[in-house]
Amino acid sequence: MPDQTLEKYKNETYFDFSDPTNDKAQKDALEEVRSNFGKEYDLYINGQFVKGDAGTFESKNPSDLSETIGTFQMASKEQAFDALDKAWDAFETWQHVSAKKRAEYLFKAADVVRRRRLEINAWMISEAGKSYLEADADTCEAIDFIDYYAHEALRIDDGMDVLSETWGDYNRTIYMPIGAGVSISPWNFPFAIFVGMAIAPIAVGNTVVAKPAPDTPKMGQLFAEILDEVGLPAGVFNFVTGGDIEVGENLAKHPNTRFITFTGSKGVGLHLNKIASEVAEGQKFLKRMVCELGGKNATVVDEDADLESAATEIVKGAFGFQGQKCSASSRVIAHQAIYDELLEKVVEKTKALSVGNAKDNHISGAVINQKAVDKIMSYIEIGKKEGKLMAGGKRADTEDEGYYIEPTVFADIDENDRIAQEEIFGPVTAFIKAKDTDDALRIANGVDYALTGAYFSNDPKKIDRALREYRVGNLYINRKCTGALVGAQPFGGFKLSGTDAKAGGRDYLKYFLEPKSTTLRPADGVDYDLEKFEFANK
Ligand SMILES: NC(=O)c1ccc[n+]([C@@H]2O[C@H](COP(=O)([O-])OP(=O)(O)OC[C@H]3O[C@@H](n4cnc5c(N)ncnc54)[C@H](O)[C@@H]3O)[C@@H](O)[C@H]2O)c1
Numbered sequence: 001m002p003d004q005t006l007e008k009y010k011n012e013t014y015f016d017f018s019d020p021t022n023d024k025a026q027k028d029a030l031e032e033v034r035s036n037f038g039k040e041y042d043l044y045i046n047g048q049f050v051k052g053d054a055g056t057f058e059s060k061n062p063s064d065l066s067e068t069i070g071t072f073q074m075a076s077k078e079q080a081f082d083a084l085d086k087a088w089d090a091f092e093t094w095q096h097v098s099a100k101k102r103a104e105y106l107f108k109a110a111d112v113v114r115r116r117r118l119e120i121n122a123w124m125i126s127e128a129g130k131s132y133l134e135a136d137a138d139t140c141e142a143i144d145f146i147d148y149y150a151h152e153a154l155r156i157d158d159g160m161d162v163l164s165e166t167w168g169d170y171n172r173t174i175y176m177p178i179g180a181g182v183s184i185s186p187w188n189f190p191f192a193i194f195v196g197m198a199i200a201p202i203a204v205g206n207t208v209v210a211k212p213a214p215d216t217p218k219m220g221q222l223f224a225e226i227l228d229e230v231g232l233p234a235g236v237f238n239f240v241t242g243g244d245i246e247v248g249e250n251l252a253k254h255p256n257t258r259f260i261t262f263t264g265s266k267g268v269g270l271h272l273n274k275i276a277s278e279v280a281e282g283q284k285f286l287k288r289m290v291c292e293l294g295g296k297n298a299t300v301v302d303e304d305a306d307l308e309s310a311a312t313e314i315v316k317g318a319f320g321f322q323g324q325k326c327s328a329s330s331r332v333i334a335h336q337a338i339y340d341e342l343l344e345k346v347v348e349k350t351k352a353l354s355v356g357n358a359k360d361n362h363i364s365g366a367v368i369n370q371k372a373v374d375k376i377m378s379y380i381e382i383g384k385k386e387g388k389l390m391a392g393g394k395r396a397d398t399e400d401e402g403y404y405i406e407p408t409v410f411a412d413i414d415e416n417d418r419i420a421q422e423e424i425f426g427p428v429t430a431f432i433k434a435k436d437t438d439d440a441l442r443i444a445n446g447v448d449y450a451l452t453g454a455y456f457s458n459d460p461k462k463i464d465r466a467l468r469e470y471r472v473g474n475l476y477i478n479r480k481c482t483g484a485l486v487g488a489q490p491f492g493g494f495k496l497s498g499t500d501a502k503a504g505g506r507d508y509l510k511y512f513l514e515p516k517s518t519t520l521r522p523a524d525g526v527d528y529d530l531e532k533f534e535f536a537n538k
C-alpha cells in the first residue's frame with residue numbers, strides 16, 4: 001500500500017453522465033442491483049451480522065412503491081445497549097491503535113467505496129430517489145469524508161498546538177479519544193452523512209454505534225459490509241437498525257453514551273440536545289453533542305447580478321434532489337429592480353425540469369415518503385394563500401406510482417410568511433422582493449436558521465459587505481447554495497441550524513477528542529527523550 005500520508009488530500013471527481021459510456025455503466029449497475037431487490041439484511045454488532053429481536057421492516061423504493069429494496073432488522077433496546085457495550089470493549093484496544101494503522105483501515109475502506117461506487121450509486125438511486133449525479137456526488141462525498149478524516153487524524157497525531165516554552169519546562173497537548181458513542185443520521189445524504197458521522201470519531205480512536213434513518217437502511221448496511229471487508233476490528237463500528245425511540249432515543253439516554261452525533265430535523269435535534277444535557281444515573285461524564293439541523297436558506301440576487309446565471313443556480317439549489325437538502329434554496333430574495341425578470345427566468349427553467357423515476361435519471365424525482373408528501377403538499381396549500389403560484393403546485397403525473405411532486409415556485413411572499421420562515425424540505429421555493437441591498441441582507445438574516453446562503457452581484461464592495469453581514473455557516477457568492485465539498489467548504493450552520501461543527505473541516509475531529517495539557521520538567525542529570533514526550537499519543 002502506498003504511504004498515503006505523503007499524498008495531498010484531493011476531492012473525488014464526479015462522473016459525467018452525459019457521456020454515454022458512464023450513463024450505460026450506471027444503468028448496468030442499476031440492473032444488477034435491481035436483480036437483488038427484496039433480500040434480508042442483518043444488524044452488525046461486534047463484527048457479527050445478527051438478526052434483530054424486535055422483528056423486521058421493509059425499505060421501499062420511493063420512485064415505485066411496488067418495489068421493495070430489502071427487509072431490515074428491528075433491534076431491541078437490549079441489542080442496542082449490547083452494541084454500545086461491545087463498542088466500549090473495542091475502545092479498550094482501538095484507542096491505543098496508532099493513528100497510522102487507523103488511517104490504513106480508512107484508506108482501504110475508501111478504496112472499496114471507489115471500487116463499488118456505481119453499485120452504491122445504484123442502491124441510492126433506488127432507495128432514496130436520487131438522480132445519477134446526485135447519487136454520485138453523495139458517494140464521492142463519502143469517499144472524501146473517509147479520506148479527509150484519515151489525513152486529519154494523521155495531522156492531529158503529528159502535533160497541532162504551538163505552546164510557549166516556560167522556564168525550562170516542556171509543554172505539549174495530547175489529544176485523547178473520548179470513548180464510545182452514538183451516531184444518528186438522516187435519509188437525505190444516506191451514504192455520505194451516515195459514513196462521515198460514523199467514521200470521524202473512529203478515525204481518532206473512538207468507537208461507534210451507528211443508526212441509519214429508517215427510510216435508507218440499505219445505505220448504512222453497505223458501509224457495514226465495507227468495514228467488515230477491510231477487517232476493521234470487531235466492535236469499533238456497529239450498525240443497528242430499528243425504532244427511533246427503541247434504538248435512537250434509548251441509546252442517546254444511556255449513561256455510557258459518551259457522544260451523540262446527530263444530523264436531522266430541528267425538532268428531534270433539540271429534543272436530543274436536551275437529553276444529552278441531562279446526567280443520567282450512573283453517568284460519569286458530560287455527553288458531547290454534535291447537532292446538525294435544518295435550514296431556511298436564501299439566494300439573494302442584487303440589482304447588478306448576472307440574472308441568467310443566478311436563475312440557473314437558483315433552480316439547481318432549490319430543486320436538486322427535490323429540494324430535500326438542508327442547504328436548499330427555499331427562499332429567493334430579489335432586488336426590486338430585477339425581481340420580475342429573475343422570476344420569469346426561474347419559472348421558465350423550473351417548468352422545463354423533467355419529473356420521473358430516478359432509475360431513468362430524471363432531474364427531479366420522488367420525495368422520500370408519504371409523510372414528506374403530506375408535509376410538502378400542506379405547505380404548498382399555505383403558499384397558495386400567502387402568495388402567487390407561478391409553477392408546479394401539485395402532485396406530478398408520472399408513469400410510476402411514487403411520491404412525485406412538481407417543482408413549485410411562489411412569488412410575492414412576505415418575509416414573515418410561513419413558507420418564508422419554516423423549513424419545507426421539498427421542491428418549493430418562495431420569491432421575496434427586497435427594496436435594496438440593506439433590505440435583502442436583513443430579510444436573509446431574518447430567520448431562526450443560519451445554514452447556507454448565496455449572494456449574486458458583480459460589485460466587489462457589495463460582495464465584501466455580504467461576506468461580512470450575511471450570517472450563515474456556508475456562504476456562496478455567485479453560485480448555488482448547495483453542494484459543499486469536503487475539505488474545501490467545511491459544512492454546518494449556527495442559530496437553530498446546529499452546533500456548526502463543520503463536517504469535512506479541520507475543526508470537526510476535535511469534537512471526538514479530549515485535549516490534555518502536559519508539562520514535563522526535566523530532572524537534573526536525567527536524559528529525557530523529548531521527541532517521545534512530544535509524540536506520546538502515537
Ligand atoms: N445540517 C445538516 O448538516 C443537515 C444535513 C442533512 C439533513 N439535515 C436535516 O435533516 C432533516 C431531514 O432528515 P430526517 O427527516 O431524517 O430527520 P429526522 O430528525 O426525522 O431523523 C433523523 C434521524 O433521527 C432519528 N430519530 C427520529 N426521532 C428520534 C428520537 N426521538 N430519538 C432518536 N433518534 C430519532 C431518525 O430515525 C433518523 O435516523 C431536515 O430537517 C434537514 O434539514 C441537516
Ligand SMILES: N[C@@H](CCC=O)C(=O)O
Nearest residue numbers: 325326327482483484491
Ligand atoms: N452538505 C450538503 C447538504 C447536506 C444537507 O442536507 C450541501 O452542501 O448541499
